[in-house]
Amino acid sequence: MSAPRPPAPPAKASGLRRHRALLARLAGGPAPEAVILGDSLAAGWPGPDLEAATGCPTLNLGLPGDRVQTTRWRLAALAAFAIRPRLAVTMVGTNSFADGDGETRVIAGLAALLAALRAAWAPPVIVLATVPWRESPPGRSEADRLALNAALADLADREALLLLDCDAALGPDHAAGLEADRLHLNACGYAALSGALAALVRGA
Template sequence: MPRLQKYAASALILASLAGCSLFRAEPLPPMQTVNAVPQSASWTKDWWEQRHAEKIQQAKSAKVDLLMLGDSITHAWETTGAATWEKFYGQRNAFNLGFSGDRTEHVLWRLQNGAVDNLVPKLTVLMIGTNNTGYRMDPAGHTAKGIEAIVAEIRTRLPESKILILGIFPRHHSPHNEMRQRNNAINRQLARLENEPRVFFLDINNAFLDEQHNLRSELMPDLLHPNEAGYEAWARAMEPAIRRLMY
């Protein structure tokens, strides 16, 4: 998908242009900025662009103190995790900018195209990258660069917001699975972003694992997405950081 490849490239080039400090030892391929939503995937027309437009409209009148940004795992706070969202965030002026299927390049495009223009959150929670692994098995360093570019974009567009980067959640039952290990490698690189002002990293993956580091299927039945109990476990594990950073 040539347009998607160009689209992915914008996430990586931003990291280098913004003067980001991590991963400079790896040379970046030639890239160019993408100015349009990629049209090669039908879901962009079916619902993705509409959701983007709706969220921009909602943001114009919303008071947002807590912003959550990510892929389907964040998106499903509106469905599977709705009861837990109301319990933990209903009184916190929370706003959900999770989009199913998103990879780092999609989040970056949304930020560059109005997603947060009317928002002034106290805290932005970001979790993205598992689809970079799942769809393309992107190298860990490339995905981490994309996330670093997103963080740089958030800092530019939401300068008063603290940023909480969540470690990418575990996937697959076994700790030896290649995708699990790829996500773990990304998380190890993301932890170093805490050196940036107002940026924090939190890994709550143990909340979803048993003593042998196997993924608990009673929390993630499909070995990727939390169920209702999984969202409760997520919220409880994240709560101390939310309290510390919001107040």
């Protein structure tokens, strides 16, 4: 298996500012019962939809632009807060995929992220989201994305995680759940994922 990319901070100053804002929000608010970590797909999840799906107050710690290694770097700082969420959702990987990282490197990074998440907060339930359909970035194909998602399903099995299968949730017309950029989710897409997440959580 390829070695994971080492943890790295957000590449843009705006990302660092938003990260600091999330730290302040975690420090100044009540301890959340659930958290979501990841990239813009996580960050853009509407709060009411997310909390209806998790069934409890949920803190969105997503950050646009995150790669797996960025979420790992941010978690190291977030872990300073001794919260004990009963549910954690991770939704990160589409940007690493676009960067050209193969599935073994992405999976190695996610395995390290999961280990850090459990060491920091010990959530009894962790949901791992697959990479939703997207317009294939240069040098990548739909077969590459499907191979990554198959590897994510294997990781979920090995780590006893709940798998949020985004393709199954969004249905055969994947583009209907996406914005015009064919990358980010629209309201219909988030509604579909919220329904799938709710079903997972109810069955846990």
